[in-house]
Amino acid sequence: MLEITSTPLVIIGILGTVGILLPIISIARKEQGSNTFYAIIAFAALIVSMGYVGYQFLEENVSPSALFAEDVVVDDAFGGFFAIAMLIVALFTTVGSFNYMRKHNSPAVYYSLILLATIGMVLVAYSTDLVMLFVAWELMSIPTYILVGFRKKNPSSNEAALKYFLFGALSSAIIVYGISLAYGLTGSTNIGEVIQGYSTLDPSMLPLALLSVGLFIAGFGFKMGLVPFHQWLPDTYEGAPAPITALLAAATKKAGFAATIRIVILGMVVLHLDWTLALGIIAVMTMTIGNIAAIMQKNISRMLAYSSIAHAGYILIGLAVAPHSSLGLQGSLYQIMNHAVMKGAAFIAIAGIVTTLAVTHIDKLKGLGRRMPVTALGLVIALFALAGVPPLSGFWSKLMLFGSALDAGTALWWAPWLAIAGVLNSALSLAYYGWLTRKMYFEGETEKRVIEPKSVMAIMIISTIFLVGFGVYPEPLIKFVELATPVLSLGSMP
């Protein structure tokens, strides 16, 4: 049984209470205005949750990454790792919204929705039961539909929300259908028992089992932005309020990966079934299409949206080769943590640019280095980290991912090609990141410095310290990733 002090329950307690109280407070106060007040409460709640997760890790109260458990949630290092990544992004979003929300109504609801969505994401990572997973998944999704459409008077925000909603609803329908099949085949909703049930399945039922896995891949793939389930993503990222884009790109996407690792990857290893090829093909398609489409973009949000698709492809490399290389999952987790910080910071930088300068067209970003020096520098560092330039943190995770692909080459003849595709794609991505950097620093002459939002600057500084610090000294992060990576073997069955 889970104790009341276990991390997921405490997070639900803190964030849930605050998330529900915020709108009540705003009704009680009979006023809308002070955005800062609610932001600070939400910020405090997130910090406390984050502190609790960190404290549990420091006290070593966290059980090693468990693949399966009897309960619906498990308080393990894997979930804790994702919880930290998601809470970082939620913090970024909250802080990044300080300025953004000044011009919008009902801040209490806004921050409350962010907190509720955060609970959902964190629970997805912790859950070991399909029912729990589904509920958490919806708890994450539904608030984000509203958040994307939060600018009620703005047509593109609304259009983004509609598209996001349509695909979100479809994907949850698909996931439920997958769950129903799994339940019907194995008689249980516990992930461990489902996978064990699959391994002793009557061969005639196998196609149905595979259909359910396919449905899971598609359903989770929608959140991860895998090609070909990605098409809603650029539209939504472009139309959504910029801080929310950070939340979508950096956090909810990661929940998709957490769920995929919990179900699909573990199942794949336990069942000795070769789904690697499917994932490998999707990985290459995702990287390539994301990067190529990003090259010609004129809207910076859209460009980063495509780059975020491409990054899902990189992360998928590690998942695809996970059964054959111990580095695979580690590389993926490492990239997930890095990507959360890099993408989070990049989108918050865009939020800062949008609020102060009201531009998103790349040609209008000329001379940004002079106009908003701190934001521009933070953005550039995040971009180069995304491209995997040493000595930034993104370099090590990409190195580990591509290394895992090479490592798996002994078992899968095509695995090294994943690494080659990854390296080529990184080079390709450097082209548009470099182009953006050139626009910001080497073009335009007369621009004057403007006042940058302090909250955005704070995030830029933190992300820069993270990326440069763990780039120069990656040891602690690698240790953390190793701790959080589940060991893939049959011995870990319940």
Add this chain to the structure above:
Amino acid sequence: MTNELVDFTLVSIALLAIGIYGLAVKRNFIRMLFAVEIIINAANLNLVAFGRFIPDSGGQTLALFSIAIAAAEVAVGLSLIIVAYRMYQNVDIADFRSLKG
């Protein structure tokens, strides 16, 4: 017993097919929302039917959760549609295409 299960499953698959058909051919956003709901209901039917034959309450529980969540989802979806309708006087999905490329 088994025959009954097959019956339920057939209905479920039929519902799934109707949902997919609806998504594929309808352009009215509300109808598409219905189509998605039908798919979810197909899944719910599955769950309840399987739960009937499996000595376990998991299926029924999930079905209940799923129905409640679907209701919440529909509420959000309809509110988005209302906002869209106020702006465009129209809920044709093909008209929402300013974001592309």
Add this chain to the structure above:
Amino acid sequence: MATELMGFEIGTLSAWLVWILPFAAAMIMPGIGKLSQNATKFIAVGFALMSAISAATMIPVALEAHELHHQIMWIEAIGLKAGVLADPLSIIMANVVAWISFLIMIYSTGYMKGDKDITRFWFWMMFFIGSMQLIVLSDNLLQVFFGWEGVGLASYALISFWYRDKKKDHVGTEGRTVLGMLDYYAPTHAGMKAFIMTKVGDVMMIAGMLLIFLFAGTFGFKELMGNTDWATAMAAQGLLVPAFVLLFGGAMGKSAQFPLNEWLLEAMTGPTAVSALIHAATMVKAGVFLVARIGPLVFALGAAGILADQFFEIVAWVGAITALLLATQGMVNPEIKKVLAYSTGSQIGYMMMALGVAGLSHQYVDGYTAGFFHLISHAMFKASLFMAAGSLLHIVGSRFMTDMGGLRKHMKKTYAFMWAAGLGLMGAPFITTGFWSKDAIFAAVYESGNEWALPLFAIAVLTAIITAFYTTRMIGLVFFGKKSKHIEKMEEEGHPIHEASVSMWVPYGILAVLTIGIGIIGLSAEEGLHHTFEYYLKNSFGIYSSHAAADESSILPEFLQGLNPVALGASLVAFATGIGLGYIFYIGRWVDPVKFVNSNIFFYAIHKLFLNRWYLNAIVYWCFVTTPLWLARGVSRYFEKTAIDYGMNDGVQKAASWGAKVIQGTQTGVSQSYLFVFGAGLLFVVLILLM
């Protein structure tokens, strides 16, 4: 050294602090600068002092010929460790660097007063010192390389510190050309030049480093010495000497040794405090230090039968050529800082020569001590000279010596200190450190018993004569004779010449006094250093020195026992000749040097050759800048535009943009089409799974 603090031995902690403190200061500097520009100087000086004190606490370790080695895991995944290695060599070096930097920092508070970019200045200065100490105290080549690059970066930023390229910050004479190349450089150009030229060395260095790593699997100095199988393997493939020479390439770049010497002169565009730091404490000494770091290793390998003598021959000859080449140019240059710059290059050449011949002789410790002793004494008098020159520039407002003259009555302190430090540079007998260290080099070269001993010795003596001459010339031009027109004009305008401020003259005063003070006890100082290094080399590298019985029949008086009479005589003669010639032309002014040069076509040609820097700079520019640019233009015009642009580049670009267009085309914005793709994707995944 049993005292412990936070689990560190005190000495070990100091070794870390010495280089971490300056970096820490650099990191907080921008923040401090935001709060108060005024506070930055206190931070800078304070941290420099703390770093120097940390260095000083390690001195007992050096005196006991002890060794502190402390490592922490850096990147465990590839077994890389970071560490500090505090042995006598690095401790002495760290102290020289730390204390001289500290004095230069004090000087800078006066020199840079009122500059509005002062925060940037302090940031880079602290960064510079930190990087240098990182080189000195690190225990492996990779970490050295990090410091190495840091030093390069800081020097680039500082040389082009006055990036607005105002006329007064240029070096060279406006409009003068050599072989069609302008001999007139802006600060930004100079910074870039220094950066690129030292980069050439850096590339060689990293190649050498990686070559060694390939065989040894480690970058650590101790590890390299601990197990020498790698050297045997490399020697068997003939790669040992190339690897070491490549490493030396890095040292050549940083220490401005021939043929990578030309950047040093243009580096004078930086603020004078920077020049002092580059020349006395940080940048150019890094190369010498590297050679002193790896030299014993190479020698020990040689003693173990893995010969790498060519390495030492190359070091010695590069040093000798540089020493002479740059000294000759120093004789004729009209700019005071450039004269000093030439002299630095030439003195570094001496050090390299000493470290090189050390490896060719049987008494490794003699040459090693001589080279290092010269490094220390040079650091003191050169820092002093540079700071004094900076004062002159500051007050006179011109970099040309011809714009000075007759200053001895107005700037008495500077005058006295420049003489003291200048005498150190000239090697004035028995009372200056410069004399003893130079004499030690002469003796080491003379006694090395190598086939090259005599030619090298001749070059060394000739260079010493020239050194004494140009130093006298500098002092004569600046302080003697009549006041120049420039000064008269200044006085008319109401800017009388006055002494420099206290914060400026105190630092170079201290160093000038030290030059003489340590000079008086120079012989015993040298012997102390000799002993320390003897133990060091014995303990760490197993290099024993056979003590030849003291030459009983020495003709020298009691207090000079143990010196080589030939070397001693040669240095006395060189000093006398140089200062004598200088006195005739520039102090006594019995002969007008201009007329003298023009009197005779031979002298005229030589003068011109020297003034035009042996045409080396122009040749470097022709070969590596102008011609490649011209070729590049040609290539671009005839090849790139046709074959590459229309063929490959356009092709690739078109393909990419076509791909992007296709993908963008699929992104119609219509949800229905997305749904179809989604469905098709689902089918695809299920099909693959079913396969």
